[in-house]
Amino acid sequence: MFGKVLIANRGEIALRVARACRELGIRVVAVYSTADRDSAVVACADQAIQIGPAPAKRSYLNIPAIIEAALSTGADAIHPGYGFLSEDPDFAEVCRDNGIVFVGPPSEVIARLGDKTAARKLMARAGLPMLPGSLEPLHSVEEANRIADDIGYPVIIKAAAGGGGRGMRVVAETGAFAAAYLETKAGAQALFGDSRVYVERYLPTARHVEIQVLADQFGNTIHLGARDCSVQRRHQKLVEESPAPRLPDGMADRMGQAAVSGVREAGYVGAGTVEFLFSPEGDFYFMEVNCRIQVEHPVTEMVTGVDLVQEQFRIAAGQRLALRQEDIVLRGAAIECRINVEDPERDFAPTPGLLEQFVPAGGPFVRVDTHGYAGYRMPASYDSLLAKVVAWAPSRPEALDRMDRALAEFRVRGPGVHTTSDFLRGVIDHPAFRAGDHNTALVDRILRERPEKSIVDKIPGVA
């Protein structure tokens, strides 16, 4: 096992990774920007190196500064967390060239799966079911529009270099296609420096179901069950749970086996996620592979008892998987809510700032992954995720009750600071969510239902 690991990230995930290091007896090097001097991971690390100013481009995405920090502190490995450099094949390669282990898949695998059109081709070859769509990037508006017409509307245009819900547009009918196509291309160029896009059928009422996998360097690959992440706003996940509720018998296993064959085909090593869409007709379709630990990994940990970040380290250190597929048994139900500093009343506008009061949830079977503390100043330079509240119970209804209790306990106050906590209580209390027959349209539905109610209130004579 490694003696010292550098964590090339910030926020709650940096702390999560540091905790795994502590438990494995690995010394921790934190890196931080000037905006994160007072962060929780800096306080708990054995060493902390300032790598640049607040803008991520000059700190958490600054490869030379991070490599220099790793070399000067004698770190054996770098854990990239999620976001930032976690799925950058160049970074993985630079690590390797400098004799530092990158905790993640090999550079070539990240590059192959990061190109969404290449990944689709690869997964189609491995026999995974695909939505009708283009397997190659599109070359002209006319060609793209023709393909979209053949697929049938609605379609979704996605950036080949995209992922994580960014750089995509839904098109309802052929007349709107050309404009959306050009916008998506321009957006993809701006976001990823790569304007290639592809198109596939869009399922407006599908569920987002994903499979967690672990693969060691010796070809042993297992899956750790399904997560449902259908509660999304603008393609960003808000609530996740495991197991995925109300899947037909045997469906989670079929998806798990498909995910395992897919990542085997790709030569995958490490912890990863294969994302699928599950249609109302009961079919599942490959969406993308995420070559990183995901934000929502704790729900899988809670139902399987497997520490995924520790497994990442064991795999990266060249150990064989100690777990076999038959060892993975899902017990009970776990749900995660992402507490963001955003104001749901103002279209989820971010509200960073000073957390004068910060009292996280606690109690039995509740886990809170957060970098927040009373007196912490949530910087405006990064994302709005403040905490992940995870609740476990023997059954899903009990887990939801427990989550409601935990969210009610969580108190965050500060000048101008709002959180999504109350909004999320509304989500998990929604009849469709309680019944487990919700889909990715749930949040829009809840938001639509809100103003309608207040309009009705204002019309005299209407109950």
Added chain:
Amino acid sequence: MTQSYPRDLDREFVERLAKQLELDCPGTDAAQERSDLMDQVSRNAVQLAAEFGTEPEKLLVKAGDVSVEVKWEKRPAVGAAVTEPGAGTPPPRAGPADSTVRYLTAPTVGVFYSAATPGARPFVCVNETVVAGQQVGIIEAMKLMIPIEADKVGRIIEVLKENGQAVEYDENLFVLAPDDTA
């Protein structure tokens, strides 16, 4: 200090601006310097406009392919105080004695931008009258651009924050006088 407006003030303004441009911004064709130049030109124009205390209707300044527009108000003002350079408080303005200034504040912690893109004309300049809902600036927070809008009609007396400056929640950004001359 109060002054009336000489009719040829516009010309004097342009001459002083041109002089300052010559001193501060030697012309260049280098593309990457254009936005800096534009920035500086705008600042100078705004600063000079403020010093005159006049209310421009419109002014177009060109330096090479860089141009600046300053808008002057049409109606003749009855009198205005000249801004004391370096004075920390907003300049007193003509108007009813009971008129009070208002502030537009930051809706969140973040970075303040006075213009839509680097080098672009600011959303508003000193002495401009804004209407309710008009965008006056941007706060960037957590990779999102949040527009700052005027809550009601008023005249911008002072912009308290520099373009690109970090601001706190509820911090004052603009000083507004009620539009009592309309």
